[in-house]
Amino acid sequence: GQNIDQPTEMTATEGAIVQINCTYQTSGFNGLFWYQQHAGEAPTFLSYNVLDGLEEKGRFSSFLSRSKGYSYLLLKELQMKDSASYLCAVISRNSGYALNFGKGTSLLVTP
């Protein structure tokens, strides 16, 4: 089985930087995804990490450490529209390469 942990809620101020952590325990790990989901909508893809290190894409960056079973999503220059849930998902050989999601982190950006 898989165990994926994320904080339930976070609050940050507009213009600031926030880091959302994700830890996982899985066999046959093959990669980690981050998705953004606004209330009542489908998730949208943010990033995919398969090798250790930092992947940067505009205001969003994602980091992976396979040996530690750890990832984080870094959001810079926060905007009000960044208020959403952020879902960490792991893909593994042992689950038939289907994505397994954590419970998500609800981020509130305040003025």
Place this chain on the structure above:
Amino acid sequence: DGGITQSPKYLFRKEGQNVTLSCEQNLNHDAMYWYRQDPGQGLRLIYYSQIVNDFQKGDIAEGYSVSREKKESFPLTVTSAQKNPTAFYLCASSIPGPNTGELFFGEGSRLTVL
């Protein structure tokens, strides 16, 4: 335009009734998935299919059934055996296997049992 279409968007069902949620994709993806989401929760995998005429149970398959007779279509039936079916259901597709890349999601179907 390529994408995934789920229907209906909203559905109401009486207890004891089966209901089928439609999912169609024209992205030419071999892999398709059904997830369930409850308020304040992440996505939980119900069923997935990596290829036509084959599908696998996910973490919460009890009370659900699927078929994969065509590449483009992966309907989900919520049976009366599902004890708590009220939820938001999301269908997705992708390239199968280890290089699956991102999932492409439909807009979701919200099922309410009265």
